[in-house]
Amino acid sequence: MYLSKINQYIRSVKLLREYISSHNKYPFNLPIIKELDELEFHPQVTYLIGENGMGKSTLLEAIAICAGFNPEGGSFNFNFSTHDSHSELEQYIRLIKGIQRPKDGFFLRAESYYNVATNIEELDREPSPSPKIIERYGGVSLHEQSHGESFFATFSNRFDGEGLYIMDEPEAALSPLRQLSMLARIHELAQQESQLIIATHSPIIMAYPNSIIYEFSLDGIAEKTLEETQHYMLMKQFFDDKDRLLHHLLYE
Numbered sequence: 001m002y003l004s005k006i007n008q009y010i011r012s013v014k015l016l017r018e019y020i021s022s023h024n025k026y027p028f029n030l031p032i033i034k035e036l037d038e039l040e041f042h043p044q045v046t047y048l049i050g051e052n053g054m055g056k057s058t059l060l061e062a063i064a065i066c067a068g069f070n071p072e073g074g075s076f077n078f079n080f081s082t083h084d085s086h087s088e089l090e091q092y093i094r095l096i097k098g099i100q101r102p103k104d105g106f107f108l109r110a111e112s113y114y115n116v117a118t119n120i121e122e123l124d125r126e127p128s129p130s131p132k133i134i135e136r137y138g139g140v141s142l143h144e145q146s147h148g149e150s151f152f153a154t155f156s157n158r159f160d161g162e163g164l165y166i167m168d169e170p171e172a173a174l175s176p177l178r179q180l181s182m183l184a185r186i187h188e189l190a191q192q193e194s195q196l197i198i199a200t201h202s203p204i205i206m207a208y209p210n211s212i213i214y215e216f217s218l219d220g221i222a223e224k225t226l227e228e229t230q231h232y233m234l235m236k237q238f239f240d241d242k243d244r245l246l247h248h249l250l251y252e
Helices: 031-035 056-067 110-124 133-137 147-158 176-191 230-240 242-251
Strands: 010-015 038-040 045-050 093-097 104-109 163-168 195-199 211-217 220-224
Touching: 010 056, 031 056, 031 211, 031 220, 045 056, 056 093, 056 104, 056 163, 056 195, 104 147, 147 176, 176 195, 230 242
Parallel strands: 045 195, 045 211, 104 163, 163 195
Antiparallel strands: 010 038, 010 093, 211 220
16 A cells, blocks of 8 residues: 555655855755755655765755654664764755654665664663564674675665655665665555655666656756656666767777
């Protein structure tokens, strides 16, 4: 059963532009912020894509914080901090929420995932009558697996459904085969009344059909189909005429 537009967890994000005194400093000088007014989310899957430096991860982080997640990632219950580096953008956005609240949730970000894994081990060393936290992640220490294996273990085991899942470049640690497996898992979660918001560079990850893709560029924010995205077109160009593109890059 899919979430509908009526009961989705987050319906949109709105920039409180009237409270921004200057667009000349970070994060308000980012292209994505200069163009943002209100962005509506798909009930199942929303993709935020674009070149590096557009501000995708900064916006995603602010959305996650406003939704109740720890800036460095984890579930709603994580509250550790190893390095206070997040921007102040969460103070200048408002989430428009639906009538239904998620029963589960997770903020997965590639750059600070090591810190999440470390915090799990620290919590599990404390005496507790409850089962070890790592059991919900597959039972094997996330530090004793490759980056890709630990990512996929979290995605496969920890995400329970009926949840809000926010992910920043999850493909960073995944092989193409694992990315295809991730698409299947996205579908399972969507069928379990979950909503996912994903920042990605991967045309494979962004191929899920029940979704909306927002591409951010210096020209603004545009809703695109997969085939219209710069990521897809560049990859298609490469594989359709690899020799010509390589010649242009390496020898001209």
